[in-house]
Amino acid sequence: MKTKFSKRIELALADSQLRMNFRGAMDFLRNKRQLAFNDVEEWQALRKKGAAIRQDAIQRLPELLTQLEHQCQQNGIQVHWAEDGNEANKIILNIAQQHNAKQVIKGKSMATEEIELNDFLEKHEIDCIESDMGEYIVQLDNEKPSHIIMPAIHKNTAQITDLFEKKLGISTPSGDVDALIGVGRRILRERFEHADIGISGVNFAIADTGTLCLVENEGNGRLSTTAPPVHIALMGIEKVIPNIQVLPTLQRLLTRSATGQHITSYLNLISSPRKKGELDGPKEVHLVLLDNGRANISQDEKLQSTLACIRCGACMNHCPVYTRIGGHAYGSTYPGPIGQVVMPQIKGFKQEGELLDACSLNGACGEACPVEIDLPELIRTLRHRKQESSSTCWSKEVFIWFVWTKIHLHPWLYRQATLLMAVFRTLNLNYPKGWTRTRTMPKAAKMSLHRQVRERSKTKKKKENE
Amino acid sequence: MSEARKAIFARLNQRKISTKKHDFQAPLATKHLNKTEAKKLLIEKLQENRAEVYSIPSTSLTDTLTTIATEKGYKTWLFGKNLSGAKTASKALESVSNEISVIQYDSDYETLREVLFHQVDVSVTSVKAAIAETGTLLLIPDKNEPRMMSLIPPVHIAILKQSDIVTSFQQVADNPPWQGKNMPTNILFISSPSKTADIQQTIAYGAHGPKELIVLIVN
Ligand code: SF4
Numbered sequence: 313m314k315t316k317f318s319k320r321i322e323l324a325l326a327d328s329q330l331r332m333n334f335r336g337a338m339d340f341l342r343n344k345r346q347l348a349f350n351d352v353e354e355w356q357a358l359r360k361k362g363a364a365i366r367q368d369a370i371q372r373l374p375e376l377l378t379q380l381e382h383q384c385q386q387n388g389i390q391v392h393w394a395e396d397g398n399e400a401n402k403i404i405l406n407i408a409q410q411h412n413a414k415q416v417i418k419g420k421s422m423a424t425e426e427i428e429l430n431d432f433l434e435k436h437e438i439d440c441i442e443s444d445m446g447e448y449i450v451q452l453d454n455e456k457p458s459h460i461i462m463p464a465i466h467k468n469t470a471q472i473t474d475l476f477e478k479k480l481g482i483s484t485p486s487g488d489v490d491a492l493i494g495v496g497r498r499i500l501r502e503r504f505e506h507a508d509i510g511i512s513g514v515n516f517a518i519a520d521t522g523t524l525c526l527v528e529n530e531g532n533g534r535l536s537t538t539a540p541p542v543h544i545a546l547m548g549i550e551k552v553i554p555n556i557q558v559l560p561t562l563q564r565l566l567t568r569s570a571t572g573q574h575i576t577s578y579l580n581l582i583s584s585p586r587k588k589g590e591l592d593g594p595k596e597v598h599l600v601l602l603d604n605g606r607a608n609i610s611q612d613e614k615l616q617s618t619l620a621c622i623r624c625g626a627c628m629n630h631c632p633v634y635t636r637i638g639g640h641a642y643g644s645t646y647p648g649p650i651g652q653v654v655m656p657q658i659k660g661f662k663q664e665g666e667l668l669d670a671c672s673l674n675g676a677c678g679e680a681c682p683v684e685i686d687l688p689e690l691i692r693t694l695r696h697r698k699q700e701s702s703s704t705c706w707s708k709e710v711f712i713w714f715v716w717t718k719i720h721l722h723p724w725l726y727r728q729a730t731l732l733m734a735v736f737r738t739l740n741l742n743y744p745k746g747w748t749r750t751r752t753m754p755k756a757a758k759m760s761l762h763r764q765v766r767e768r769s770k771t772k773k774k775k776e777n778e
Numbered sequence: 779m780s781e782a783r784k785a786i787f788a789r790l791n792q793r794k795i796s797t798k799k800h801d802f803q804a805p806l807a808t809k810h811l812n813k814t815e816a817k818k819l820l821i822e823k824l825q826e827n828r829a830e831v832y833s834i835p836s837t838s839l840t841d842t843l844t845t846i847a848t849e850k851g852y853k854t855w856l857f858g859k860n861l862s863g864a865k866t867a868s869k870a871l872e873s874v875s876n877e878i879s880v881i882q883y884d885s886d887y888e889t890l891r892e893v894l895f896h897q898v899d900v901s902v903t904s905v906k907a908a909i910a911e912t913g914t915l916l917l918i919p920d921k922n923e924p925r926m927m928s929l930i931p932p933v934h935i936a937i938l939k940q941s942d943i944v945t946s947f948q949q950v951a952d953n954p955p956w957q958g959k960n961m962p963t964n965i966l967f968i969s970s971p972s973k974t975a976d977i978q979q980t981i982a983y984g985a986h987g988p989k990e991l992i993v994l995i996v997n
Contacts, residue, residue: 333978336978336979337978337979340979341979354806354807357806357807358806361802361804361806364800364801364802365800365802367800368800368802371795371796371798371800373790374787374790374791377787377790383959387961393780393782393783393786394782395782395785395786399782443986444976445974445976445977445985446974446976446977449976449977462975462976462979463976464976464977467977467978468978469977469978469980472977472978489977489978489980489982490982492977492982493974493977493982493984493985494984496985497984497985497986500986501895501986504986505891505895520959521959521961522961523961529970529972529973529974529975529985530972530973530974530976530985530986530987531929531972531985531986531987531988532985532986534925534929534966534986534987535929535986535987538925538926538929538964539887539926549786556951556954557948557951557952558802559947559951560946560947560948560951561802561806561948563947564947571975574823574911574912575912575913575914575947575967575969576969577827577968577969577970577971577972577973577987578966578967578968578969578972578987579914579966579967580964580965580966580967581961581964581965581966581967582963582964583961583962583963583964583965584961584963585963586963587963589921590920590921590924590963591883591884591885591886591887591890591921591924592886592887592924592925592926593887593924593925593963593964601786603782603786603789607786607789607790608789610789610790610793611789611792611793613794613796
């Protein structure tokens with residue numbers, strides 16, 4: 313059973329190590345992004361263009377997907393369609409079983425996290441190992457990623473050193489990151505050499521040439537898609553783009569927003585399996601196109617822009633809530649602002665609606681988003697929808713806001729209310745609890761600001777008359 | 779399975795499609811660099827990203843490679859078939875010392891796998907073009923220079939002709955060096971040795987791919 317969201321938040325806030333790890337990481341990522349976008353005009357122009365490219369692609373999804381499918385098939389890539397996670401898992405399992413696969417090596421992919429592929433394959437006795445260093449660390453500790461770009465961001469070097477010692481029986485000098493990465497490299501290379509199947513995500517898929525684009529720094533994405541005899545790529549249907557001419561803009565926005573890099577170490581474009589006469593690369597390439605709620609999202613004009621997301625993670629890096637509670641507290645595949653917007657839409661308000669509460673509508677995410685997704689507006693819209701869809705009985709929140717609105721609409725009531733607050737100012741209400749447990753509630757002033765101003769102008773006038 | 783496809787398209791086609799045009803055709807303002815500036819920027823960017831860069835005359839390619847072999851002590855070298863001068867270079871390398879051997883990537887990966895993973899110290903490939911703006915090498919692997927060459931060996935030496943340097947990625951995308959929709963199996967943009975910052979944001983090189991990237995710009 314999942315613990316309640318509020319409980320998870322409480323636990324995360326009480327964990328000072330966790331908070332320090334996130335604070336440090338968020339400051340680091342934000343500063344790097346800032347440096348990469350130091351030219352404001354250029355950033356705005358680039359962002360406008362990126363937003364237009366993505367909106368256009370979402371608008372033309374049926375056309376682009378048809379083209380992508382056709383072109384991939386022309387190139388020899390086998391295309392599969394999955395309505396939900398379960399179907400996608402089954403398709404992948406089926407391919408694996410056809411090849412008698414026992415060992416799968418995976419590149420970083422949030423879509424495979426979304427469908428919980430690892431667990432599914434494990435149940436069918438297929439060993440699926442993560443090869444992205446961060447993902448590998450997280451998997452080793454039986455955890456889920458806490459950030460979509462840097463999965464192990466919640467751990468520091470000392471914690472990872474301990475983990476390697478405990479789980480792998482390999483000790484490394486304390487604080488030696490190179491040694492830790494060396495251990496990962498050695499173990500995972502062994503797997504790359506012998507894996508039966510490689511699985512990857514897709515950052516962008518180019519419709520008119522049938523090309524899968526993968527953006528990465530480590531080279532594990534390249535290994536996963538080149539070394540094993542079979543490559544399976546899983547992508548959400550929204551990741552399609554029309555042609556390669558739009559790729560430079562999106563690549564720039566993605567890598568700069570994600571890690572502040574002008575480009576990653578590798579941009580890997582795959583258009584077909586090994587052709588006749590070629591000496592390496594997988595002999596089979598499969599593309600699994602996953603819907604899992606996306607087509608529904610695209611039907612809703614107000615929420616459609618959710619699909620423009622290029623999964624850069626900037627919104628979480630800039631979110632004051634995420635920075636404090638970290639990715640795990642959300643308990644969802646996608647954490648942070650984009651998670652708050654995506655999860656309730658694909659899993660329903662009942663299961664994930666709570667996430668929408670963890671937002672102060674400060675707007676930082678919307679400003680950071682490289683494709684101009686108005687995340688605060690989406691969160692507001694979803695809050696409305698959630699309220700509408702819930703039972704008619706009044707929640708505490710609705711009641712409070714009802715009273716608040718009434719008071720603010722009637723000057724007489726407003727004056728009475730402020731008067732009452734001033735009179736009972738010494739009363740210790742200790743509300744709201746989450747706030748007052750560790751802080752003292754501020755007291756209302758003796759006199760309301762309105763009255764103070766009025767009194768002051770009165771005395772001023774008096775003086776002038778004298 | 780086409781059941782799923784049908785259902786997905788049914789949902790997609792049910793949408794009210796707004797007719798709003800999204801214009802993204804206008805090119806972004808870009809600086810245009812002349813040849814010298816482009817080369818300078820390319821070197822700067824590559825070095826920033828931890829690549830070693832040498833600018834050499836075409837006549838001294840063999841000498842440079844043998845110098846690298848002696849200075850760095852690389853023993854097992856891997857060559858493909860695209861590089862002009864590879865034959866001469868191989869011979870010269872092997873004559874540096876009898877500890878040095880040269881392997882050709884001329885059989886399939888399955889046959890060569892062991893050797894690739896466990897023996898090769900360094901591989902030498904050609905480069906199709908380079909992008910100055912980001913310090914990026916464009917490689918298009920083919921049967922003569924397979925994909926693994928720039929990935930498995932711990933050191934990758936990339937040989938670039940000075941005349942193949944362009945300013946931006948956009949330039950490459952607008953005028954790609956491949957034929958229209960006839961896409962090569964794999965196209966690679968490489969900008970640094972393999973790296974990761976997954977452990978406490980500390981950069982470590984040689985995460986999975988090459989630990990070192992050496993670029994020789996030949997004029
Ligand atoms: S919503 Fe925007 S900022 Fe957040 S991950 Fe997606 S593209 Fe990045």
